[in-house]
Amino acid sequence: MNGIECITKAQIKVSENAKNVIHMYGDSKSPSTIMQTEPIKKIFLECVNRGITYKYITEITKDNIPYCKEVLEIIKTGELRHLDGIKGNFALTEYEYLATATLYDAQPLQDVIYSNAKQIVKQNECLFETLWDKSMPAEQKIKEIEEGLESDVIEIIRNSSRAKKLYLNLVNNAKKEIMIIFPTVNAFIRQDKVGVIKSLKKVSRESNVMIRILMPIESFNQDELDAMSYGDFSQQKETIDSDFGNTICSENFGNIDIRNIDRMSEAKATILITDRNQSLVMELKDDTKDTFDEAIGLSTYSNSISGVLSYVAIFESLWIETKLYEQVRAHERMQNAFINIAAHELRTPAQAILGFSRLLKKHPELKDELVDGMYRNASRLQKLINNILDVTTIESQSLHLNKEKFDLNYVISNLVDEYRHQIKKTNSNIKLIYGNNNNAIFIESDKERIIQVISNLIDNAIKFTKDGGEISISCEVETENEHNKQVVVGVRDTGSGINSEIFPKLFSKFTTKSYQGTGLGLFISKNIVEEHDGKIWAKNHERGQKGTTVAFSLPLKINIHPNNRKNPIENKVKT
Template identity: 35%
Template sequence: MPSYQEKSSISDVHFLDCDDKITQDNAKKGSHQGETKVVYDKNVLIETKNIIEKTKTGLFICSPINGLEVVNNNKQLLDCFEDLISRYKEGKVKFGIRWLVNVEDNIDQIILVKKFIGMGFRIRHIQSLPIINFAVSERQFNSTIESMKAGQMIHTLLCSTDPMYIQHFQSVFDSLWNSAIDAKERIRQIERGGRGVTLNLTRLIENSNQAKQQLIETVQKASKEILILFPSLNAVKREVVMGFMDILKQKSAENIPIKILSPVNKRVKEVIYSDLTNNQNLTVKNIVCREIRKQKDLISTIIIVDKKYVLATELKDDSKLLFEEAIGVTTFSSSQPTVLSYVSIFESLWTQTEMSEDLKKVNEKLVQSEELERDFINTAAHELRTPTQAITGYLEINDEIFENYSRMVDQKQLKPEDSAKIIKALKRHQDIISRNAVRLENLINNLLDVARIDSHQKNMIMLNKENINLIAEINSIVDTQLGEKLRNKNVKVSIINDIFDETYFVYADRSRLNQIIINLLENAIKFSERDSSIDILIYEDIIDVVKRKNVRVFEKTKDNNIKSANIEKKYDIKEIYIAVSDSGKGISPEILPRLFEKFNTNSAAGTGLGLYISRKLIEAMGGRIWAFNNADGRGSTFVFSLPKFDSSKLKFRRKLSE
């Protein structure tokens, strides 16, 4: 790692643009939509002028005094800056020009700074400049490693519009600006004959015992956060031996967050956490340890405290067991530019680990998804094969019956009782074929619905919303479409509501509402025992549902927080809540967390698509759905909401049409 002395003579200049709102939003989303390029000679001036002329937020610059000399010696740049100041005074630019420089006890420098302050520049003095120099607006980041001499224009410039660079350097500038002093005050101090500035120091410690003492004292000062980068497993072990981990344990107990990076494997966590907790759980409050890739040039242990202090210990002999024997020169700094440079390095590495963790999670989800889809394909194939085989089989049987019928007719052997038997058999076979055809059609429709939903294309699921009498619709579904299944298991359906006239209307798609209710009721019937009952509850307000004590389903579900925690009331939309409650075996704990996702089922029959499709359809119609096991351990309850039909809007539309 580089070490930085008390005074810097770096004369490189960066010109950098940064937007305080749009850029930060893009950076948080991980957007990398910008362009990065290098320009030369006359294009350097063109790009620099372009930044100044197009900024709408202002320009923030950090450079040695040479940067001001370049502007002062170049009429085109000077004119651009004067125009920027004019736009700032007219209110067209938000911040104007802010410039960070190091003002030394030099009459020429003082005169130059006074000139730019008189033009309207806001200039502050900083004792130690960062290792890079830059300027910030909302559009672009420009940088050079070329030294400027005697105020001459540079020949090479790196230009980037990457939001991540822009946000980073804006943050660095803000920190430096807040720690700097006004250039006028600095000049007054010089003119009074005293520098009057407390220096931020960077010093080298060659004595290993002193380095050890400095490390311990620095970490003990921590009040906000501790950032640690270990180069090896042995480096961690040496810190354990010297008692460093005891200090971390103490700071952890003080609720100070600690982040640790190391390019080695799980054994580092075992060493760190086992020492701190005396167990192998590998978790400690306020301490997070992450693994980074092995860095070839990483030969220092770096410790950053509160973003105020940094201590980098050079690794001399990693085989040594004692800290004092293993390290070489140690760099300690309280200089903000130096500290912020190390912080930037650490945070970049930390971000890489987050990306790596995210990739691992995504990969795990992909593996799970592949397994689910593979299981689904097998299940779907079975579900398709079963009705198809039934239809094919009974059609073949019917073919044989028709052949026998034709033969008996031809031979005049057909008796009246034979005709009755044949007709009865054909009727039974026709019912089976029809039932399996419906089953096959439903499965195909489900697969098509999933394909439309997963296409993420607008309006792939077409909805024809209308005014629907909810209770009448449910009664019709129960009587006409589910009657046979209910009779087969002797299951009774009760509709309970708090609506007196039973003519409550919802605004939904009729066919899709039928699909949802049938799916929920068929599931309830399938998992209900014989001679049991299913309750359908309808309420206007979820608050009323929670408060009611005389309804069976909500008496069974004593934990009202379950409902309120899973739903957030939309106060601007009136809703109707429909609950379907059964007394079956309930929802498996393994299935419950992902109940409404694709391919999730613990049933021997079924594709695991019904609830997923129901959720998507309900959400498309402006509602929500959730489920829970009943508190008495018998059965489960599914609750979904739909927008209440607003008759006032209908009347308003009629008036408009009139």
């Protein structure tokens, strides 16, 4: 087609035929042409009013910002995006394609290519989507121009000294955030030598810049290390530990985080991103070299937002991956530990039962004593099996409660009597104390599950309390206001206290420092309490006092005897 009148008619006709969407790709002159050519502007507005969604890519410049803002105001349900260096113009609907030559201010075009061939339309739709993915929101580009930000720059740097100078300059001038990927441990060591790590410490300390580093600390074998400058692993490890330790531990820079990432054979570059608006990618030419200048090849600097954000996306993806990987490894370690513990815990009572059975055959006159031993070990075995089944129930989110109304004080009193009897049978001098002034505390809960929780807490207290020690159990009502009450049950011991290594994960699966036990009891207890809308917590005693207090709370919906005391855990319960 040619001729201004025919071309304008073609543009209007294609727009009128659109059903749902119009995709437009135009150079920096296209916004002024649309807004200043009345017939084209009119059909543009009509399409918007018909509910047509526009996706429009153009090159936004200082000169066309007023027209771009006008376009943005009109296509409120669509989107306008910016892309550098656009040459040529085309538009797409579901069924038609229209391409034009370069536009001039307020002047419609005189030469147009039109097609409604399905393959042509589909091919150019794919092209448009590719360009769309590379573009950036118009609002962001307009803001950059209006705020006087420098234009996008992509620079290939062949001089290693210049790359090093730019590298340090970017680090030292970072305002908010730095992300770095080191491809090898040797890359870290070389860059430490030129002052990169020192600069990271400085901006972290003085400007509170958040720093995240990814590097393959754990993926080297001795053969690989022999080929490197630091062939001795212990020497290399000492260097890394020294730098990282000084950065994170000794000086307590909580805003520096380093994670291990498996080294990928194709990863041959150090990637630096600062403030999510500048990037420097330095090719690793020879990792066996001692110096920065000898090791790196070409470097690429960019402040193109779309390019930088691509590297940000890669970094964030790897960062999340490392976290998930660590979680999987931690789970595997816990699972292996549990298998070892469970195997031991299953074998011990099973062997005892078999041993008592053999003795019973030979010495029937000892029946009562031997049967008692078999019962005791069978109970231990049953408890372990029930714990494993409970964990399965919890993890499948199928833990159900059979609630009933009962006197919690009465239940605890009976439970304490049973434990006193057991302690007496073992000839232990552990003192078990419980007193509640005989006040009835009625709750509506799963009775058997609450007994299970309290039993777990008492079992743990007995396990870690030496002979002659003391265990105090308390059960009191706390009143926040006339509408909110809760019952708090606490178990306080004079044992060794909770090991600092396991304290943060005390209520997780397989957490134990005991020579016996599976580390499932507190995990199960936590889930039972939380299923009742309660809370569970623990604390080691302070000010020279030995032992631990573990307590849990349950909400109350029923009026309780008014003489109950508050703050039960802070005061020792007396008999």
